[in-house]
Amino acid sequence: MTPVLVLSAVLFATGMFGVLTRRNAITLLVSVEIMMNAGNLNLVAFSRLYQPELMTGQVFAIMGIGIAASEAAVGLALILTIYRRYGSTDVDRVRLLRE
Amino acid sequence: MLVERWISARIQLRVGPRHTGPYGTLQTVADIVKLLMKEDVRPVQADAMAFRLGPMLTAVPAVMSFAVIPFGAPLIMRDLNVGVLYFLAVPGVTAVGLLLAGWASYDNYSFLGGLRSSAQFISYEIPRTLVVVGVAMLAGSLRMSDVLEAQRSVPFVLLLPLGFVVYIVTTLAEINRTPFDIPEAESELVAGYHTEYSGFRWALFFLAEYGALFAASGFAAVLFLGGGNGPLLPPFVWFLIKTLAIVFLNMWVRWTLPRFRSDQLMRLAWKVFLPLSLVNLVLAGLVLQAVN
Amino acid sequence: MNEPYQSDVLFLLGFTLAVFALPVLTILAFRWLRPSHPGRLKGEPYESGVPQASIPRRPFHMAYYNFALVFIVFEVETLLLFAIAPVLRDLGWVALGEVAAFVGLVALGLFYAWRRGALVWR
Amino acid sequence: MGGGQAVLFVVMGVAAAVSALYAVLTRQLLRSIMALGAFLTAVAVEFYVLSADFVSLVQIFVYVGGVVVLMLFALMLSASGERHPMAGADRAGLGAVLAYLVGGVLAVTALRADLPEPGAFPEQTVSYLGRALLAEQLFAFELMGVILLAALVTALVVVRKERQ
Numbered sequence: 001m002t003p004v005l006v007l008s009a010v011l012f013a014t015g016m017f018g019v020l021t022r023r024n025a026i027t028l029l030v031s032v033e034i035m036m037n038a039g040n041l042n043l044v045a046f047s048r049l050y051q052p053e054l055m056t057g058q059v060f061a062i063m064g065i066g067i068a069a070s071e072a073a074v075g076l077a078l079i080l081t082i083y084r085r086y087g088s089t090d091v092d093r094v095r096l097l098r099e
Numbered sequence: 100m101l102v103e104r105w106i107s108a109r110i111q112l113r114v115g116p117r118h119t120g121p122y123g124t125l126q127t128v129a130d131i132v133k134l135l136m137k138e139d140v141r142p143v144q145a146d147a148m149a150f151r152l153g154p155m156l157t158a159v160p161a162v163m164s165f166a167v168i169p170f171g172a173p174l175i176m177r178d179l180n181v182g183v184l185y186f187l188a189v190p191g192v193t194a195v196g197l198l199l200a201g202w203a204s205y206d207n208y209s210f211l212g213g214l215r216s217s218a219q220f221i222s223y224e225i226p227r228t229l230v231v232v233g234v235a236m237l238a239g240s241l242r243m244s245d246v247l248e249a250q251r252s253v254p255f256v257l258l259l260p261l262g263f264v265v266y267i268v269t270t271l272a273e274i275n276r277t278p279f280d281i282p283e284a285e286s287e288l289v290a291g292y293h294t295e296y297s298g299f300r301w302a303l304f305f306l307a308e309y310g311a312l313f314a315a316s317g318f319a320a321v322l323f324l325g326g327g328n329g330p331l332l333p334p335f336v337w338f339l340i341k342t343l344a345i346v347f348l349n350m351w352v353r354w355t356l357p358r359f360r361s362d363q364l365m366r367l368a369w370k371v372f373l374p375l376s377l378v379n380l381v382l383a384g385l386v387l388q389a390v391n
Numbered sequence: 392m393n394e395p396y397q398s399d400v401l402f403l404l405g406f407t408l409a410v411f412a413l414p415v416l417t418i419l420a421f422r423w424l425r426p427s428h429p430g431r432l433k434g435e436p437y438e439s440g441v442p443q444a445s446i447p448r449r450p451f452h453m454a455y456y457n458f459a460l461v462f463i464v465f466e467v468e469t470l471l472l473f474a475i476a477p478v479l480r481d482l483g484w485v486a487l488g489e490v491a492a493f494v495g496l497v498a499l500g501l502f503y504a505w506r507r508g509a510l511v512w513r
Numbered sequence: 514m515g516g517g518q519a520v521l522f523v524v525m526g527v528a529a530a531v532s533a534l535y536a537v538l539t540r541q542l543l544r545s546i547m548a549l550g551a552f553l554t555a556v557a558v559e560f561y562v563l564s565a566d567f568v569s570l571v572q573i574f575v576y577v578g579g580v581v582v583l584m585l586f587a588l589m590l591s592a593s594g595e596r597h598p599m600a601g602a603d604r605a606g607l608g609a610v611l612a613y614l615v616g617g618v619l620a621v622t623a624l625r626a627d628l629p630e631p632g633a634f635p636e637q638t639v640s641y642l643g644r645a646l647l648a649e650q651l652f653a654f655e656l657m658g659v660i661l662l663a664a665l666v667t668a669l670v671v672v673r674k675e676r677q
Contacts, residue, residue: 005623007526013616018537021608030549034533037556044565048631055645061568065575066467070664072580073460076587077668083591162410177402181566188570191578198585218455221462228469235476369510396564397518459586463579464665470571478643486647496658500665
């Protein structure tokens, strides 16, 4: 299972890299989704290791996917609203406009 | 496709294709050759990658969904543990293809057509999927062969008639066929998302539509009519008869009914079919308890 | 490890690749056979012969997003129902009651969106 | 892990990592979303390899057929793909060092962890999943319904506010 955990670490780092450096709100959301997937990968891997017949890890992975979907729905709603008001999905630009 | 043109001609009292080969049987071949030889035109401002990917992402899922359809007792490419879900999940990617194709073309009609098609697609996806949940409840499995096994005595259409009707109608809507073909309403949107496509790429959209039609009809035959189950004839023949009956029903509806308006269409999806599919779910639960 | 999962996923991957490859190869093969005369006029978007009225890169109705929004929420709910649907047959009334509570939540969501007017196409 | 499976896992893992990196680095929003779609598909395959077939299809259904579509809708409705050419990665060097430092710590922890060997896994995930959801995980199941309802209400309120 170690390779899975390493892969998940790499993906998580990539997502974090995106969150730290990008400024477009939609790309930020893309990066967050990458991080959440890294987490789900871990959950599924651990589901195989500990009490596989209880499926706890897989249940939590499904929950994770569901929560990521609702987060994307709310997040994009916010982004669209902000775009309508400020004409931009660039986080820095929006911050400038508000001051 | 040829058969569809014959049927459409018969219903609309026209003469169908009859010049190429005996009774026009070679018409389809001629069409394919013509499409392959046609020029591949791409608008200059189009996004090249999305323009190429769009038709692929609509056609490939349609073909891939055939992987889990049992064409007869042993004739199934792969009997997955989650075959039913696979059949519903994979064609869902089509919405991405529609949006991409519409956006990439850099054309107002295509853009609007792509948005409308995918909005319609996702709206009808929900009631369609919910109806299948009812079937999975009765079958007690998501594996295609188990679904067939559960219908050995009674096909599910008798237990869930409402579900069957909802499934058929939402499927029609999902693959953009009349009376639900607003997205490509010729009178308002030229040809919708595939306005800018020509030659083989256009043929891919066409293939996607027919592939999806046959796959969805075969799926309905398995889920509700018991697929290959039947007396005397071999399973494959029964499967074919049931599938073609549903395909014919589709074509008949297509060439008879007029088109809905897009607001009517969306209202229909959310305010009629979604509640109906919830009712179907409750009915399935009651049937389940009655059977136990 | 478990054999069935492995062979399933290998089959699905191979099938996907084949299905993807077929149209790509056809397009490439016929590249030499079909004519190609790109021209300025041909490269213009086709809008029934009328010159393009506006750039198709502009913000559009929020209504489309509304539908996508309601769609994704209901999709997750449907999938959760898919997870429990197969075992419902073997469990009793209690399980059915639990599922009924969940379906009630789904219906509540639908009712709210309906009252809110999110399901109206404008 | 067995031989064939290990190869498959590595190939899809590389595909996932590369598409994730592309999604994070590209300057075009459309490309970024498409790369996300490829990444999600690769992860779905990984789930299947790890014998989570149901989760894998949920991933395809909800993410590729749902979240990616949602993002494309948002992109098209805000149409910022062309009107505002996106800035590239900002403070890329510092961000990369920081992010991959965290990733490295995680990876080292994983390498040094003392994990048990994976045992046998049920042939049919679905029935176990369903039972778990209706028994041990019932709270999570009903909570999910509430969360989704809350998300629906919130998002509709946000979108609606703007219209008035």
